Amino acid sequence: MGVDVQVTNLTKQFGKQLIWKGVTLTLPAGEISVMLGPSGTGKSVFLKALIGLIKPDEGSIVIEGTDIASCSEKELYEIRKLFGVLFQDGAMFGSMNLYDNVAFPLREHTKKSESEIRDIVMEKMDMVGLLGAEMKLPGEISGGMRKRAGLARALVLDPEILLIDEPDSGLDPVRTSFINQLFVDLNAQIDATFLIVTHDIHSVRVVPDQIGLLYHKHLAMYGPREMLLSSDEPVVRQFLNAQTIGPIGMSEEKDADQLAAEKDMDLPPLPPIPLQMEPSNGIPRRAQRPAGEWCRLNGVTPPPGSFTREAEHASGHQS
Ligand SMILES: Nc1ncnc2c1ncn2[C@@H]1O[C@H](COP(=O)(O)OP(=O)(O)OP(=O)(O)O)[C@@H](O)[C@H]1O
Numbered sequence: 360m361g362v363d364v365q366v367t368n369l370t371k372q373f374g375k376q377l378i379w380k381g382v383t384l385t386l387p388a389g390e391i392s393v394m395l396g397p398s399g400t401g402k403s404v405f406l407k408a409l410i411g412l413i414k415p416d417e418g419s420i421v422i423e424g425t426d427i428a429s430c431s432e433k434e435l436y437e438i439r440k441l442f443g444v445l446f447q448d449g450a451m452f453g454s455m456n457l458y459d460n461v462a463f464p465l466r467e468h469t470k471k472s473e474s475e476i477r478d479i480v481m482e483k484m485d486m487v488g489l490l491g492a493e494m495k496l497p498g499e500i501s502g503g504m505r506k507r508a509g510l511a512r513a514l515v516l517d518p519e520i521l522l523i524d525e526p527d528s529g530l531d532p533v534r535t536s537f538i539n540q541l542f543v544d545l546n547a548q549i550d551a552t553f554l555i556v557t558h559d560i561h562s563v564r565v566v567p568d569q570i571g572l573l574y575h576k577h578l579a580m581y582g583p584r585e586m587l588l589s590s591d592e593p594v595v596r597q598f599l600n601a602q603t604i605g606p607i608g609m610s611e612e613k614d615a616d617q618l619a620a621e622k623d624m625d626l627p628p629l630p631p632i633p634l635q636m637e638p639s640n641g642i643p644r645r646a647q648r649p650a651g652e653w654c655r656l657n658g659v660t661p662p663p664g665s666f667t668r669e670a671e672h673a674s675g676h677q678s
């Protein structure tokens with residue numbers, strides 16, 4: 360069914376280095392959220408905090424009444440069973456074939472028999488389109504296949520919450536589109552709460568229900584896709600439209616001179632908001648809202664041409 364994840368006032372420091380401060384957001388149950396941010400802004404640290412691998416210095420992360428930031432090891436162990444995680448590096452065991460990699464969490468965390476395990480592993484391999492590749496070693500398959508195998512492994516315990524760190528890094532645009540479709544289809548099928556970290560702007564524009572942006576040691580904005588894609592807030596606008604004009608420079612922040620020089624430049628218009636990707640498996644997504652609903656309810660005029668097939672096309676060609 361998916362569960363809410365309520366994050367309140369979360370702060371993390373490593374020694375003297377502040378990573379982020381005062382992060383507050385709720386990942387809504389069953390919805391797909393995407394977290395963005397320049398490299399090094401602590402997206403992976405945020406995911407690790409959500410599953411209790413990294414302890415925040417302040418704040419709470421409440422899931423089904425338990426605060427991950429302050430609960431006991433025993434409670435944490437129980438709560439972790441709700442999660443499926445795909446780490447940034449895939450983290451497959453190199454000496455185990457895909458079957459054993461995917462079976463690993465079941466052998467580790469359940470008392471299921473080998474024949475029950477076999478059914479589950481084959482079902483998940485099928486879901487991610489890897490049937491027939493069970494006996495391959497991680498080193499013998501492509502990067503895209505490794506990501507999908509990692510995803511199969513993240514799915515075996517029937518997660519309520521799926522955390523996915525840069526599924527598309529190193530993938531070509533076609534494979535990225537396939538993996539995006541897979542997320543949308545999976546979300547329709549298992550109805551889990553998704554949080555995906557990505558740098559791929561096209562994915563960000565078409566996949567999620569909610570978008571968040573970490574920037575300059577805080578959560579700059581988090582909210583519905585249409586809110587961020589129509590936003591004039593300079594950092595959000597620059598990041599979501601992959602523009603060079605704006606507060607974000609090559610090394611995090613531009614200096615005052617550079618910003619002053621840009622002051623009189625005309626910003627390119629906001630591109631149209633594309634339609635959200637729909638499931639291809641015929642199962643409706645519970646979280647999917649009608650196109651343009653957020654804009655209508657909030658009296659926001661979307662950029663011209665939004666929510667048309669053409670907008671989808673235009674957005675696909677943006678880099
Ligand atoms: N265990 C750790 N101990 C100390 N510092 C850490 C640790 N983990 C991460 N950091 C630091 O926290 C900062 C944020 O790292 P993180 O990996 O979360 O960035 P990111 O936003 O995921 O970047 P990218 O987009 O490149 O993956 C970095 O400066 C990193 O060096």
Ligand SMILES: [Mg+2]
Pocket residue numbers: 402403404447524
């Ligand atoms: Mg990262």
